[in-house]
Amino acid sequence: xxxxxxxxxxxxxxxxxxxxxxxxxxxxxxxxxxxxxxxxxxxxxxxxxxxxxxxxxxxxxxxxxxxxxxxxxxxxxxxxxxxxxxxxxxxxxxxxxxxxxxxxxxxxxxxxxxxxxxxxxxxxxxxxxxxxxxxxxxxxxxxxxxxxxxxxxxxxxxxxxxxxxxxxxxxxxxxxxxxxxxxxxxxxxxxxxxxxxxxxxxxxxxxxxxxxx
Amino acid sequence: xxxxxxxxxxxxxxxxxxxxxxxxxxxxxxxxxxxxxxxxxxxxxxxxxxxxxxxxxxxxxxxxxxxxxxxxxxxxxxxxxxxxxxxxxxxxxxxxxxxxxxxxxxxxxxxxxxxxxxxxxxxxxxxxxxxxxxxxxxxxxxxxxxxxxxxxxxxxxxxxxxxxxxxxxxxxxxxxxxxxxxxxxxxxxxxxxxxxxxxxxxxxxxxxxxxxxxxxxxxxxxxxxxxxxxxxxxxxxxxxxxxxxxxxxxxxxxxxxxxxxxxxxxxxxxxxxxxxxxxxxxxxxxxxxxxxxxxxxxxxxxxxxxxxxxxxxxxxxxxxxxxxxxxxxxxxxxxxxxxxxxxxxxxxxxxxxxxxxxxxxxxxxxxxxxxxxxxxxxxxxxxxxxxxxxxxxxxxxxxxxxxxxxxxxxxxxxxxxxxxxxxxxx
Numbered sequence: 001x002x003x004x005x006x007x008x009x010x011x012x013x014x015x016x017x018x019x020x021x022x023x024x025x026x027x028x029x030x031x032x033x034x035x036x037x038x039x040x041x042x043x044x045x046x047x048x049x050x051x052x053x054x055x056x057x058x059x060x061x062x063x064x065x066x067x068x069x070x071x072x073x074x075x076x077x078x079x080x081x082x083x084x085x086x087x088x089x090x091x092x093x094x095x096x097x098x099x100x101x102x103x104x105x106x107x108x109x110x111x112x113x114x115x116x117x118x119x120x121x122x123x124x125x126x127x128x129x130x131x132x133x134x135x136x137x138x139x140x141x142x143x144x145x146x147x148x149x150x151x152x153x154x155x156x157x158x159x160x161x162x163x164x165x166x167x168x169x170x171x172x173x174x175x176x177x178x179x180x181x182x183x184x185x186x187x188x189x190x191x192x193x194x195x196x197x198x199x200x201x202x203x204x205x206x207x208x209x210x211x212x213x
Numbered sequence: 214x215x216x217x218x219x220x221x222x223x224x225x226x227x228x229x230x231x232x233x234x235x236x237x238x239x240x241x242x243x244x245x246x247x248x249x250x251x252x253x254x255x256x257x258x259x260x261x262x263x264x265x266x267x268x269x270x271x272x273x274x275x276x277x278x279x280x281x282x283x284x285x286x287x288x289x290x291x292x293x294x295x296x297x298x299x300x301x302x303x304x305x306x307x308x309x310x311x312x313x314x315x316x317x318x319x320x321x322x323x324x325x326x327x328x329x330x331x332x333x334x335x336x337x338x339x340x341x342x343x344x345x346x347x348x349x350x351x352x353x354x355x356x357x358x359x360x361x362x363x364x365x366x367x368x369x370x371x372x373x374x375x376x377x378x379x380x381x382x383x384x385x386x387x388x389x390x391x392x393x394x395x396x397x398x399x400x401x402x403x404x405x406x407x408x409x410x411x412x413x414x415x416x417x418x419x420x421x422x423x424x425x426x427x428x429x430x431x432x433x434x435x436x437x438x439x440x441x442x443x444x445x446x447x448x449x450x451x452x453x454x455x456x457x458x459x460x461x462x463x464x465x466x467x468x469x470x471x472x473x474x475x476x477x478x479x480x481x482x483x484x485x486x487x488x489x490x491x492x493x494x495x496x497x498x499x500x501x502x503x504x505x506x507x508x509x510x511x512x513x514x515x516x517x518x519x520x521x522x523x524x525x526x527x528x529x530x531x532x533x534x535x536x537x538x539x540x541x542x543x544x545x546x547x548x549x550x551x552x553x554x555x556x557x558x559x560x561x562x563x564x565x566x567x568x569x570x571x572x573x574x575x576x577x578x579x580x581x582x583x584x585x586x587x588x589x590x591x592x593x594x595x596x597x598x599x600x601x602x603x604x605x606x607x608x609x610x611x612x613x614x615x616x617x618x619x620x621x622x623x624x625x626x627x628x629x630x631x632x633x634x635x636x637x638x639x
Contacts, residue, residue, distance in 0.1 A: 021284075025242060028282070032235035038484035040494070042534055056327055059249075062559040063323050066252040074247070074325070135248040138263040143285070144246050186284035191326055194243035199327030201236045209481060210534035211558055213322055 003167070006175050014178035021185025022193060029197055041208035048207020049200040055213075056199050069129060077122025081151075083107060083115035084158065116159055123152055147188050154180050222300045225344030229277050229298075232336040240333060241278045243326040244268060250320040250330055255561055255585040256313045256578070265313045267320035271333040273302050273340065307346040310338050310443075312575035315582070316474075316567030317527035322559060331532070338443030347442050348572040355438040355447060362454070364438045364571070365402035372433050375405060379413045385420050387412070390462065391427035396501070397464040397493075398426055399435035399455065399479075401472035403603035411471060411603070414630035418502065421633045422510040426468075432458025435470050437478035439486075441568030448478060449486035455479060459493050466494040468501055471626055473528030473566060473602040480533065497529060498626055499601050503538035506545075512634040516548040519596035521623075523552070524586070524609065525560035526602030539601055539625055546632045553589045561585045565608030583612035590620060597621040599628060 059071055085091060089106035096103030107115065127148045130136045157173035183189065206213035248266060251257045256265040263269070276298050279286035289295040316338075318331035341347060354364035361368060376387045388394065396419075404411040419426050432455045439448030459467050469476040478486075480495040496504075505511045523539055530536045536557050543550055553560060564582030569575050586609060590598060598620060600606050606622045613620055 029235050029238045029242070032233070032238045034235045035485070038488070038490045039481050040490070052327060056325060059325070060323055060559055062555040063249070063252055067249045067323075070247055070249055070325075130246075133248065135251045135257070135263040135266050136246065139246045139248060139266055139269050141246065188245050191243040191245050194239050195326040198236075198239040198243040201239060202321060202324075202327040202329040205329060205332070209532070211531065211536070213558075 003171055006171050006178070010178050011174070014181040018181040018184055022190070025185050025190055026193060026197075029194065037208065039208075042210035043207045045204035045208040048213070049202075049204030052203020052206070052213055053196055053199045055203075069125065073122045073125035073129070075122070076118040077126060080115045080117070080119025080122060081155070083111070084119060084155070087115075088112055088158070090161070112162075116155065119155055120152075123148065123155070127152070141188075143187050146183070150176070150180050150183060151189075219300075221344045221346070222298075222303065225273075225303050225340040225346070226277065226298065228340035228343045229274050229336070230281075232274070232339065233278060233282070236329065237274065237278065237333060237336070238282065240328040240330075241275055242283075244275075244324075244328055245326065247325060250324055250328075253319040253323040254314075255317075255319075255564060255582045256315075259582050259584050260578075264309060267314070267330040267334065268328070270306065270309050270314055271330060271337055273298055273306050274333055274337050276302065303341055303344055303346050306337065307341055307348070308574075310334060310341060311348050311351065311568065311572055312578050314567060315527070315562045315564060315569045317562035318532045319527070319559065319562065322531065335443060339445055342443040348574050350573045351438070351442045351568050351571055354571050355442045355444070358434075358436070358438040358451060359447065363402050363405075363434045364436050365406050367402050367405045367434065369430055369433070372400070372405060372428070375409050375412060376428075378409065379416055382413055383416050383420075385416050387416055388427040390430050391425075392462050394425050394427040394462065394464050396424060396426040396466045396468050397429055397432075397459050397462055398468045398498075399470050399475070400428075400433055401470050401475050401603050402434065402436045403472065403607055404470055405433075407607060408603055408624060410627050411624060414624070414627045415498075417630045417633060418505075418511065418626070421512075422505045424505070424510075427462060427464065429458040429462055431461060435472055435475035435479065437475055438568075438571075440474050440478040440482065441571060443568075445486055448482065449488075452478060452483040452486050456483070456487060456491060459491075464493055466496055466501075467491075469495060469497045471498055471601045471603055471606075471624055473526040473533070473604060474568075476533050476535075477528045497533065497535050497538075499529070499535050499538040499542065502626065502629055503541050506542060511629065512636075513546050513629065513632040514634040515546070515632050517546055517628070517632075518548060520549045520551060520594070521547050521597050521599055522550070522590070522593050522595045523556070523625075524563065524598055524600040524605055525553075525557060526600060526605045527560075527562050527566055529602060530560065531558045539599075542625060542629060543599065546628065551593050551595065554592065555589070561589060563605045563608040564612070565604060570604055570608050579608065580612060580615050583608070583615075587612060587616055587618070590618070595620065597623055599623045599625050601625040 087107040092103050092106040130140050154176045157176045161170045161173035250267040254267050280290045280295055320330040357366055358364045437448055437451045439451050469479050476497045484490050563586050564579045569579050610622050
């Protein structure tokens with residue numbers, strides 16, 4: 001019964017909440033109030049907005065030394081998670097069989113181990129920093145902690161689920177993923193998508209003033 | 214009293230709701246509270262007080278966004294599980310926003326998810342100003358700007374007296390109310406009260422370059438206290454005076470003086486404040502001087518032998534886009550010019566922008582924040598610092614004096630005027 005629920009209705013429900021929720025959130029940005037800028041532009045807003053989406057992946061050299069921990073841990077976590085999500089063998093197979101109908105070459109086991117270590121290390125560093133650094137402690141919210149815990153649990157159960165002989169572990173992982181998907185659109189996890197318009201808007205603002213941001 | 218307070222909150226909330234645009238939605242839904250912005254803010258780096266973290270200064274707006282626009286916030290509000298934004302929140306954030314932020318915008322350059330934090334802080338400032346939570350000093354100067362036309366109480370008589378001195382010193386006449394002139398120059402209060410050499414330099418340079426220009430007796434003041442206090446309506450009124458003056462004289466271009474926020478108010482925010490595009494162009498004085506240099510209409514002679522550096526005014530460079538022009542102008546007249554470590558669009562603020570210099574309550578904090586600029590200057594071991602904003606100049610002079618550092622501050626326009634090739638002067 002539990003297996004049916006997790007592999008069936010709950011999976012489709014969580015997927016629907018995720019897709020509709022993300023679209024709703026993005027729609028709330030697209031359809032929110034906006035006013036045109038009446039000043040005469042000096043530079044090209046569109047190209048600067050587009051450029052800024054990518055240029056902010058690299059921090060300004062003037063501040064990089066001060067934010068080294070966030071940058072290194074952030075990249076470890078995000079790159080590790082991205083690799084696990086899209087290149088772990090069970091995920092490639094799952095996406096092929098259940099969603100896309102096609103697959104690609106998964107990463108070898110040693111790469112999986114490295115990616116998961118990087119993701120865990122990055123997430124733990126960021127989370128410990130969130131709880132110990134005075135600035136992070138002041139500005140962090142309950143949502144930030146829920147997001148960190150939920151993502152940690154998803155990754156942990158994912159590693160456990162590699163022991164494919166135990167169906168219960170696979171179900172546990174899938175259940176935590178479903179919780180993660182349901183929580184996603186209403187949380188800081190939305191930055192996965194909203195960082196794009198955010199960077200583009202700011203890049204465009206700077207760009208029309210002729211500033212390389 | 215309770216009713217009055219409630220009205221203030223309502224006014225603040227109305228502004229915050231009106232300002233909740235598509236950018237705010239994308240900013241707040243992408244912020245992950247990483248705290249990177251703290252390291253970009255000199256009020257944090259020089260005090261180590263986490264409350265000065267830029268994103269924290271936007272908290273009143275974020276709190277409202279969460280409770281009224283986010284899923285969990287709306288649910289929690291419905292269930293009575295969340296605390297609404299209160300007057301106490303607005304009152305608590307007044308000090309952070311007015312004393313602890315110079316609107317320098319450095320935070321907006323470094324945010325990994327691209328939040329224009331400075332823009333959101335201005336929206337909060339706008340709400341605080343409308344709700345009546347602003348420092349006394351800024352309220353007074355703003356009122357003076359509305360009543361007299363100038364935050365420092367400068368009148369046309371004062372300007373006329375200064376013009377007499379300038380004409381006597383230069384032997385040149387200062388054109389006033391010349392209809393159909395190409396350019397209309399503006400002055401900031403500081404340039405009238407503290408740095409009259411700016412106008413003297415303009416007169417010399419424009420005579421040298423053969424520029425058709427004028428001052429306006431109706432619109433000579435560029436300082437915009439409305440922008441400093443954060444009140445868009447007042448800022449619009451003050452911009453409108455300039456627009457009326459320029460339209461009356463039918464000038465083609467209005468010249469913003471060496472004043473950062475005046476440039477922002479006129480060039481970038483002005484048309485939005487008054488709700489219509491200008492029928493004339495606005496340029497910063499450095500843009501014009503660089504154009505004249507490029508056209509060969511300004512010829513300079515001699516070089517400064519002192520070791521000089523340039524302080525980038527935030528509103529002109531980082532938020533205004535006038536970055537290459539000061540370098541182009543300095544290059545032919547300096548032989549020992551050195552850049553600050555974080556020069557250009559990532560330079561550090563003097564600590565007195567965004568109305569901080571006009572806020573007496575923030576005096577000590579401003580001096581603490583100045584330590585960043587002090588260390589930049591000390592590191593270079595320069596003989597003098599050049600800048601192009603009368604407010605930065607005043608703030609840095611105060612800071613250097615408080616630190617017993619005898620380093621002269623030079624205005625770039627004056628420096629150009631000192632190096633004019635007199636053979637070319639008409």
